[in-house]
Amino acid sequence: MNLRIVLSETDSGFRADALVPAFRPPPCLASGMGISFVFIHETCRLSREGWELERVEVSCGGRIGLDTCEADGTTAPRAKQRFQPRSAALFVFLTFALCALAAGMMPAHAERVEGRRAALVIGNSAYSALTPLPNAVKDAHRVSDVLARANFEVTIGNDLDKAGLERTIRDFLRSLDDGDVALFYYSGHAVQVAGENFVLPVDASLSSSYDLEVESYNISNLLDYMRQTSSLQILILDACRDNPFRSEYYYTGDKKVDVKGNKGLASLTPRQGSLIVYSTAPDQVAYDGAGELSPFTESLTDHILTPNKEVRQVLTDIRSDVIARTNGRQVPWDVSSLTSQFYFVTKQNLLVMGESLTEVRVSPQARRVELDIPPPVASGGMVLTASFDQAPKSGTLMLDDRKIEPGAPIDMERLHDVVYIAESEEPSVELIPYTVASADGHKVSGAVAIVFDPELPPPGEASGVPVAAQEPEKAPEAEAPVQLALATNVGTGFLTISDAMPRTEKLSQGWYRINERSPSAQVALGSRMLSEGDLVKSEEVAQLAIRPSLRIVDTDARVVLEPVGRSAAEAPVVINVNASVNRCDELAGDALDIQGVVDGVYPNDIRVEEALAACREAVAASPGVARFHHQLGRALYASGDYEAAIAEFETAHAAGHVRSGQLLGRFYQLGAGVEKDPEKAIPLFQTAADRGDAYAQHSLGKAYLEGNGVPEDDRRGIELLTRAAEAGHTFAMNQLGAEYLYGNRVEKDAERAHRYFRESYERGDVWGAMNLALLYRDGEGVEKDTDRAKELLTQAHEGMHPYAGRLLALMLVDEGSTDQRSLFQLFRESADRGDATGALYAADMMQRDRSLMAEEGEDIWLLAFALSRNAGAASESARDALTAMSGRLVNSEIQRTLLRMGSRDVQVDGVLGPRTRQAAEAILGRPAPQAPHELLSELVAQEWISSRPRLDML
Numbered sequence: 001m002n003l004r005i006v007l008s009e010t011d012s013g014f015r016a017d018a019l020v021p022a023f024r025p026p027p028c029l030a031s032g033m034g035i036s037f038v039f040i041h042e043t044c045r046l047s048r049e050g051w052e053l054e055r056v057e058v059s060c061g062g063r064i065g066l067d068t069c070e071a072d073g074t075t076a077p078r079a080k081q082r083f084q085p086r087s088a089a090l091f092v093f094l095t096f097a098l099c100a101l102a103a104g105m106m107p108a109h110a111e112r113v114e115g116r117r118a119a120l121v122i123g124n125s126a127y128s129a130l131t132p133l134p135n136a137v138k139d140a141h142r143v144s145d146v147l148a149r150a151n152f153e154v155t156i157g158n159d160l161d162k163a164g165l166e167r168t169i170r171d172f173l174r175s176l177d178d179g180d181v182a183l184f185y186y187s188g189h190a191v192q193v194a195g196e197n198f199v200l201p202v203d204a205s206l207s208s209s210y211d212l213e214v215e216s217y218n219i220s221n222l223l224d225y226m227r228q229t230s231s232l233q234i235l236i237l238d239a240c241r242d243n244p245f246r247s248e249y250y251y252t253g254d255k256k257v258d259v260k261g262n263k264g265l266a267s268l269t270p271r272q273g274s275l276i277v278y279s280t281a282p283d284q285v286a287y288d289g290a291g292e293l294s295p296f297t298e299s300l301t302d303h304i305l306t307p308n309k310e311v312r313q314v315l316t317d318i319r320s321d322v323i324a325r326t327n328g329r330q331v332p333w334d335v336s337s338l339t340s341q342f343y344f345v346t347k348q349n350l351l352v353m354g355e356s357l358t359e360v361r362v363s364p365q366a367r368r369v370e371l372d373i374p375p376p377v378a379s380g381g382m383v384l385t386a387s388f389d390q391a392p393k394s395g396t397l398m399l400d401d402r403k404i405e406p407g408a409p410i411d412m413e414r415l416h417d418v419v420y421i422a423e424s425e426e427p428s429v430e431l432i433p434y435t436v437a438s439a440d441g442h443k444v445s446g447a448v449a450i451v452f453d454p455e456l457p458p459p460g461e462a463s464g465v466p467v468a469a470q471e472p473e474k475a476p477e478a479e480a481p482v483q484l485a486l487a488t489n490v491g492t493g494f495l496t497i498s499d500a501m502p503r504t505e506k507l508s509q510g511w512y513r514i515n516e517r518s519p520s521a522q523v524a525l526g527s528r529m530l531s532e533g534d535l536v537k538s539e540e541v542a543q544l545a546i547r548p549s550l551r552i553v554d555t556d557a558r559v560v561l562e563p564v565g566r567s568a569a570e571a572p573v574v575i576n577v578n579a580s581v582n583r584c585d586e587l588a589g590d591a592l593d594i595q596g597v598v599d600g601v602y603p604n605d606i607r608v609e610e611a612l613a614a615c616r617e618a619v620a621a622s623p624g625v626a627r628f629h630h631q632l633g634r635a636l637y638a639s640g641d642y643e644a645a646i647a648e649f650e651t652a653h654a655a656g657h658v659r660s661g662q663l664l665g666r667f668y669q670l671g672a673g674v675e676k677d678p679e680k681a682i683p684l685f686q687t688a689a690d691r692g693d694a695y696a697q698h699s700l701g702k703a704y705l706e707g708n709g710v711p712e713d714d715r716r717g718i719e720l721l722t723r724a725a726e727a728g729h730t731f732a733m734n735q736l737g738a739e740y741l742y743g744n745r746v747e748k749d750a751e752r753a754h755r756y757f758r759e760s761y762e763r764g765d766v767w768g769a770m771n772l773a774l775l776y777r778d779g780e781g782v783e784k785d786t787d788r789a790k791e792l793l794t795q796a797h798e799g800m801h802p803y804a805g806r807l808l809a810l811m812l813v814d815e816g817s818t819d820q821r822s823l824f825q826l827f828r829e830s831a832d833r834g835d836a837t838g839a840l841y842a843a844d845m846m847q848r849d850r851s852l853m854a855e856e857g858e859d860i861w862l863l864a865f866a867l868s869r870n871a872g873a874a875s876e877s878a879r880d881a882l883t884a885m886s887g888r889l890v891n892s893e894i895q896r897t898l899l900r901m902g903s904r905d906v907q908v909d910g911v912l913g914p915r916t917r918q919a920a921e922a923i924l925g926r927p928a929p930q931a932p933h934e935l936l937s938e939l940v941a942q943e944w945i946s947s948r949p950r951l952d953m954l
Contacts, residue, residue, distance in 0.1 A: 116153065116177060116180045116181075116522065116529065116547075117150070117151055117152040117153065117180060117181040117183070117529075118152065118153045118154075118155070118172065118175040118176050118180055118181070118182055118183070118230075119144075119147045119152040119153070119154045119155065119182075119183040119184070119185065120154075120155045120156075120157075120168070120169065120172035120182075120183070120184045120185070121143050121144045121147065121154055121155070121156045121157070121185045121186075122140060122156070122157045122158070122160060122165070122168065122184075122185070122187070122188065122199070123136040123137040123138070123139050123140025123141065123156075123157075123158050123159075123186075123187045123188060124136050124137070124158070124160060124187070124188030124189065124199075124200070124201060124202050125137040125138075125158075125159055125188070125202075126202050127189065127200075127202050127204070128202060128203055129203075129204065129205035129206075129207065129246075130189055130200065130204065130205070130206070130244040131189075131244065133187075133188060133189065135187070135291075135293055135294050135297075136187040136188045136238075136294075137159060137187075138292055138293055139187035139238060139293050139294055139297040140156060140157075140158055140185070141156075141158075142293060142297060142298075142301050143185050143187075143236075143297060143300065143301060144156045144519075146301045146304050146305060147183065147185075147304075148519035149305060149345075149531075149532065150304065150305060150344045150345050150531075151522070151529055151531045152181075152183065153175055153522055153549055154519060155168060155171050155172040155175060156168075159202050160201050160202060161201050161202055161203040162201045162203060162204070162214070162216075162217075162728075163728060163763065164201065165199065165201045165217055166726075166727055166728035167728070169217065169222060169727070170592065170594055170727070170728075171550065172184075173225055173229065173594040173691075173692050174491075174550050174594055174595060174596065174597065175549070175550050176226070176229035176230055177229065180229070180230045180231070181230060181231070181232045181233075181342070182226040182229065182230035182232070182233050182234070183233075183234040183235075183236070184219075184222060184223075184226065184234070184235050185236040185237075185238075186199055186219075186236070186237050186238065186239050187238045187239065187294065188200065188202075188239055189204070189239065189244050190219070190237065190239035190265060191206075191212075191216070191244060191245065191259075191262065191265075192262055192264065192265050192266040192283075193212060193250055193252055193259055193262070194252055194255055194257045195266050196218055196219070196220055196252070196266065197218070197219040197220070197237070197265045197266055197268065198212065198216035198217065198218055198219065199216060199217045199219060199239070200215065200216055200244065201215065201216075201217075203215070204216060204244075205246070206244060206245055206246045206247065206250070207246050207247070208247060209247050209249050209250050209251055209256070210251055210751060210752050210755040211250070211755070212251065212252055213250075213251060213252055213253075213722065213725075213726070214733070214755060214756065214759045216726075217726055218723075218726060219235065219237070219268070220268060221692075221723055221726065223235060223268070223270075223274065223276075224690075225691060225692035227271060227273070227274070228690050228691045228692070229691065231273060232273050232274075232275075232338070232340070232342060233270075233273060233274045233275070234275045234276075234277070234311075234342075235268075235274070235275070235276045235277065236277045236300070237265060237276075237277065237278050237279065238279040238286060238294055238296045238297050238300075239265065239279070245259050245262065247259075248260050251752060253718065253719060253722060254715065254718065254746065263283060263284070263285055264280065264282060264283040264284045264285055264286075265278060265282060265283075266282060266283075267282035267333070267335060268335070269335070270335055270336065270337040271337060272337050272339060273337065273338065273339060274336070274337050274338070275311065275334065275335075275336045275337075275338055276334060276335050276336075277315060277332065277333075277334040278333040278334065279294065279296035279297075279322075279330070279332055280296070280330045280331060280332060280333065281331050281332075281333045282333060284330075284331075286330055295322050295325040295326050295330060296318075296322050296330070298325070299318045299321040299322050299325065300318055302321070303317050303318050303321070304344050304345075305344065305345050306344075306345065307343075307345045307346065307347040307381065308343060308345070308346060308347055309343065309344075309345075310341050310342065310343060311338075311341075311342045311343065311344065312334075312336065312338075314344065315332070315334050318332055319331065319332045345531075347379060347381055347382075347533075348379040348380075348530075348531070348533070348534045348535065349379060349382070349438065349440060349442055350377075350378065350379045350534075351377070351378050351379070351382065351384075351436070351438055351442045351443070351444050352376060352377040352378075352444060352511070353376045353377070353444040353445065353446045355374040355446065356445075356446050357446065357447050357448075357449060358371075358372075358373060358374065358446070358447070358448045358449070359448075359449045359451060360372070360448060360449070360450045361451045361453050361456065362450065362451070362452060362453070362456060362459075363452070363453065363454075363456040363457060363458050363459060364426070364427060364452040364454055365458040365459065366422065366452070366458075366459050367422045367459075368419055368420075368421060368422075369419060369420040369421075369422065369450055370419050371416075371418050371419065371420055371432070371448050371450075372416055373386075373415050373416055373418065373434070373446070373448060374416075375412060375415065375416075376436050376444055376446070377510070377511045377535065377564045378438070378535075379513075379533055379534060379535055380514075380532060380533015380534065381533050382439070382442075383438065383439040384412035384436055384437065384438055384439075385409040385410060385411060385412060385436070385437055385439075386409070386410045386411075386412055386415045386434055386435065386436045386437075387406075387407050387408060387409055387434065387435050387437070388404060388406055388407075388408075388432060388433070388435075389406060389407070389433040389434060389435055389445075390406050390432075390433065391405070391406050392420060392430050392432055393430065394422065394423055394424040394427050394428065394430060395420050395421050395422045395423045395424070395427070395430060396420070396421045396423060397419070397420060397421075397432070398418070398419050398420075398421055399414060399417060399418050399419075400417070404418065412436065415434075415436075420432070420450060427450075427452045428452065429449065429450070429451055429452070430450040430452075431447055431448075431449050431450075432447060432448045432449075432450070433445060433446070433447045434446055434447065434448070479570060479571035480571060481560075481571055481572045481573065481574045482571050482572070482573045482574070483574050483576070484497055484500045484501065484573065484574065484575045484576065485500060485576050485578070486500050486546065486575065486576070486577045486578070487577075487578045487580070488548065488577060488578075488579050489579070489580065489581070489582040489585075489618075489622070490549075490550055490579050490580065490581050490585070490597045491550050491585070491596075491597040491625070491627060492582075492622050492625055493547060493624075493625070494522075494524055494545035494546065494547040495545060495546055495547070495577070496542075496544070496545045497541070497542060497544050497545070497546065497575055498542040498543065500575075501541070501542045509538055510537075510538055510563060510564065511535050511536070511537060511538070511563070511564040512535065512536050512537075512538060512541060512561040512562065512563055512564065512572075512573060513533060513534070513535050513536075513562050513564050514530055514531070514532050514533065514534050514535075514536070514559065514560075514561060515532065515533075515560050515561065515562040515572070516532065516558065516559065516560035517531070517532050517558075517559050517560075518557045518558045518559070519549075520548060520549040520557045521546050521547070521548055521549070521557030521558065521559055521577060522546070522547045523544060523545070523546055523559055524544070524545045524546075525540060525543060525544055525545070526543070530544075535564065536561070541561065541573060544559075544575075546559060546575065546577050548577055548579035549579075550597055557576075557577040557579060558574070558575070558576055558577070559574075559575040559577075560572055560573070560574050560575070561573040561574075561575070581597060581598060582614070582618050582628070583610075583614035583617075583618075584611070584615040584617070584618035584619075584628055584631050584632070585597050585598045585627070585631065586598060586614075587601070587606065587607055587610055587611035587614050587615070587631075588601070588606055588611040588614070588615055588631035588634045588635045589601060589631060590630065590631070590634065590659050591695075592693075592694050592695060592727070592728065592729060593627075593630075593659045593693075594658070594659075594691065595626070595627055595656075595657055595658065595659065596659075597627070602950065603634065603637070603638055603948070603950060603951065604638075604800070604948070604950045606634060606635055606638040608635060608638050608639045611631070611634075611635035611638070612632070612635045612636070615628060615631050615632035615635050616632060618631075618632075619632050624655070626651075626652045626653075626655035626656055626657035626660075627652070627657060629649075629651045629652035629655065629657070629660075630648070630649065630652035630657045630659060630660045632648045633645045633646070633648030633649040633652060633660065633663075636648060637673075638948055640946055640948060642672070642673030643673070645673070646664070646667065646673055646674060649663055649664050650664065653684070658687055658688035658691045658693050658696065659688060659693055659695065659696075661684035661685070661687055661688050661696070662684060662685060662688045662693055662696040662699060664684050665680070665681030665682070665684035665685045665699060666681065666699060666951070668680040668681040668684075668709075669681050669699075669703075669708065669709065670951070672945050672951070673945075677709075678708045678709030678710075679709040679710070680709075681699070681703065681709050682700070682703060682709050682710045684696075685699050685700035685703065686700060689720060689723075692727065694723075694724040694727040694728065694729035694732065695724075697720045697721070697723045697724035697727070697729070697732065698720070698721060698724040698729050698731050698735065700720050701716075701717045701718070701719075701720030701721035701724065701732065701735070702717065702721070702735060703717075704716045704717035704720065705717035705718075705721075705735075705739070705745060714745040714746070717745070718739065718745070718746060721735050721736050722736065725756070725759075728763070730760040730763050730765035730767065730768055731765075731767060733756045733757070733759050733760040733768065734756070734757065734760050734765070734767040734768055734771050736756045737752075737754075737755075737756035737757040737760070737771055738753070738771065739753075740752040740753040740756070741753035741771075741775075741780065741781075750775070750780040750781030751781045753771075753775070753780070753781060754772070754775055754780075754781035754782055757771040757772040757775065758772060760772075761792075766795070766796040766799035766800065766801040766804065766953075767796070767801065767953075769792045769793070769795045769796040769799070769801070769804070770792070770793060770796040770801050770803075770804045770807070772792050773788075773789040773791075773792035773793045773796065773804070773807070774789070774807075776788040776789040776792065777789035777811065786811065786815075790811055790812075793805075793807055793811070794808060797826070797829070797830075800833065800950055800953060801833070801953065802830060802833040802834045802835045802838075802950075802953055802954060803830045803833070803835035803837065803838055804830070805826035805827070805829050805830040805835075805838065806826060806827055806830040806835055806837055806838035806841065808826055809823045809826035809827055809841070812826075820845065820849060820852070821852070823845070824842060824845045824846075824849075824852050826838075827839075827841040827842040827845065828842045830842075831862055831865065831866075832949075833949065833950065833953065834869065834944075834949055834950075834951075834953070834954050835869075836865070836866040836867075836869035836871035836874040836875055836878070837866070837871065837874040839862040839863070839865045839866040839869075839874075839878070840862070840863070840866045840874045840878055842859075842862050843859040843860075843862035843863045843866070843878075843881070846858060846859040846862070847859050856896075857889070857892060857893040857896055860882070860885065860889060860890060860893040860936070861893055861940055863878040863881050864878070864882065864893070864933065864936040864937045864940040865878075865937075865940045865941070865944060866878035867879050867882065867933065867937045868937040868938065868940055868941035868944075879933065882933035882936070883933055887910075887912075887932060888910035888911075889910070890933055890936055891910045891911060891916070891932055892908050892909075892910040893936060894912065894916065894920070894932060894935055894936045894939060895907065895908040895909070895910075895916055896908055897936065897939045897940060897943060898916065898919050898920060898923060898939065900943065901923050901939070901942070901943055901946070902923070903919040903922070903923065905919060906919050912932055912935075920935060920939060923939065923942065924938060924939070924942065
């Protein structure tokens with residue numbers, strides 16, 4: 001850039017003419033010592049107070065000066081620099097130069113705004129029954145590290161058994177929100193059966209034809225759940241090492257599939273917005289590799305962090321690389337239905353000249369001048385070079401022993417080593433402009449002003465003190481980091497750090513770079529996610545928001561911001577975020593909740609008063625967190641406040657919490673707290689089931705099998721139950737086992753039933769224990785073993801199973817037991833848990849032995865309860881017994897029940913008069929049935945519900 005400044009003094013002040021390419025000179029200089037010069041579209045303002053240049057304002061969309069640099073809405077604060085020119089001429093000269101350079105100082109913003117990213121990475125190596133894969137866990141660790149650097153929140157699982165696989169997938173689904181990119185990477189054994197691909201955990205054996213559906217996870221199902229919670233899905237499967245089948249046929253759903261000759265994986269058809277990547281072509285085998293990583297994963301991790309390269313181009317590079325690594329034996333494959341571009345890494349291309357004009361003041365006798373040019377402010381990873389725009393007018397620029405020619409590129413790391421060699425005996429001011437450019441074309445400009453000051457001593461002298469006696473300048477001591485401590489609850493979203501910020505003056509005025517970010521923390525500024533290496537302005541630091549991982553429990557997440565363009569003495573900012581599980585989650589979290597943050601507790605395990613207090617506090621503090629409303633609803637329901645509970649469930653469901661929808665559906669099915677309407681349950685179940693909620697899949701599957709609120713569809717019902725069982729829902733395993741055991745809707749298969757029951761039992765489920773006991777009792781699918789059956793029934797009964805006690809009592813009766821009280825106790829406990837048949841047997845025993853009755857009318861209450869359960873033959877037998885009784889006895893029990901439920905104006909006289917009916921209608925909230933046994937049945941059902949039974953056990 002050629003710059004010519006002509007300054008002349010007039011009677012009215014100063015006049016300056018500047019000749020700069022594409023720059024017209026400003027029209028005037030105002031008079032007076034306080035020089036004022038405004039540049040608005042064509043005018044500059046300079047203020048001189050004590051010869052300190054404060055600010056220059058330019059028309060190019062920003063403000064450039066010695067304390068701030070601002071363009072395109074971006075501000076780069078920095079420290080003031082003292083300017084002490086020896087004359088007004090020099091002052092204006094340098095100022096005009098600064099204005100002329102303004103056009104080259106605007107930062108470029110190329111960052112693309114993206115949503116959150118979540119990844120599930122699984123590596124399975126240590127197979128117990130299948131061939132071990134030594135590289136799979138190493139593959140997963142490397143991919144996890146790379147994806148974390150690409151700003152993914154990574155859920156990682158290594159050497160997972162089936163239960164661990166289910167839990168890890170559930171953790172991953174919890175980390176997804178609408179609009180996210182969802183990625184699944186898998187390294188390990190996987191198989192294709194009937195056109196579907198299945199991931200195999202390390203405890204898979206595939207030893208029998210019944211093992212596949214309980215020992216694997218269908219990849220298509222996972223992809224479906226990812227689609228429900230993200231706008232873009234990526235599956236990467238490095239999983240076709242060999243054929244691990246140990247049987248010729250396997251059952252999946254209603255199919256028995258011949259797998260002879262199967263190898264590799266099947267090619268899935270992606271829906272819109274999905275990308276599926278295979279380490280090798282369909283139906284082909286991939287290689288584990290002889291190195292630390294598989295050939296595919298090594299190539300994947302070599303290329304995935306290439307900045308600003310679209311994913312499909314990245315895959316092309318990976319394919320070429322793997323083909324070369326394997327000598328053509330392995331060809332990666334991908335199928336895509338992406339409708340938009342995706343970049344694993346989009347670099348923030350921000351380049352700003354932190355010190356646009358540097359003054360170097362030396363003695364006129366100086367011949368070698370170190371320029372000590374400060375580096376610009378640049379986003380992490382930028383490759384920069386510098387060049388000088390023109391040769392000095394009175395000297396030479398040198399780097400080591402080489403003369404620097406105008407335009408010659410210099411590595412940015414060497415720029416501060418450039419020196420100026422003076423060649424004039426009477427040097428004047430030397431202005432040396434330079435340009436810094438990035439490899440992708442971004443440029444900024446600066447200048448060095450060498451001022452030869454006659455008041456400065458010659459080199460080697462300082463204030464008359466001999467050089468040898470002068471003490472060397474001490475390097476400034478590094479300041480202690482600015483420590484910010486934040487505390488938050490897991491799963492409550494992004495937390496801004498403004499409340500923890502110190503006073504503004506504690507932070508450097510300039511730019512900060514994210515030098516460190518824990519993989520367990522995501523950082524955002526507004527709607528934009530930030531990565532390591534990204535820059536933020538000092539005034540934006542307080543606006544940063546941090547979201548800890550959902551899997552952090554009492555663990556710190558750490559983010560470190562380092563000042564840029566400063567000396568080492570400037571203080572970095574260290575943000576420590578302690579994330580812990582809220583007490584509401586601990587006390588009232590729901591089991592298998594894909595939007596929860598804990599494993600959850602069953603309804604009867606809720607400590608009601610503690611949970612109510614904790615969840616009310618959580619809702620008040622975070623009213624927008626749907627999970628807290630759901631958990632408050634659970635606590636309210638456990639307390640018997642159904643109306644308030646349902647209101648909280650509806651709030652949570654409206655905010656997107658799908659388990660609340662499943663619970664509301666169950667209430668409509670049972671008529672618990674709402675009017676019974678099974679049809680209303682179906683869409684609630686469907687929404688949650690689509691998201692991957694196993695409870696909803698189980699409820700909807702049973703509804704289809706039973707035609708409860710929806711037309712019967714056995715195939716659809718079995719499919720939904722299979723999905724729920726695959727996700728670890730033991731109730732679904734038991735339902736499927738019962739279907740195969742009795743063969744009512746599917747082909748009878750006792751061995752298949754045994755496999756499901758055993759899987760449920762091994763997970764500690766009391767229904768699995770009870771069902772397995774029936775097989776041993778009857779010799780179905782296993783050798784008959786009554787002792788084993790009684791042992792399993794005892795375990796189930798002690799675990800609160802509804803009717804295991806009744807089944808155990810009947811086995812004892814068959815063996816000739818005469819201990820009536822022990823038998824009665826088993827029947828009675830089953831009745832209390834909701835078993836209609838247990839209630840019927842207990843009532844019969846009371847009528848034959850009145851000493852077993854704890855209070856008058858208990859037998860009648862039990863018969864009414866059996867009727868209320870709508871349990872087929874047991875309920876019909878109870879109806880017959882009640883209608884055969886004296887009306888006065890039934891009416892008296894109605895009145896006793898009303899008194900227990902809080903009615904005041906009722907007397908136990910056996911007469912079903914207007915007062916008793918009014919009291920009944922007040923309790924029921926609707927017109928009372930006319931038939932006494934029907935009225936008693938409805939009252940007993942409501943009284944039982946109000947006792948907070950374990951509804952999840954039914």
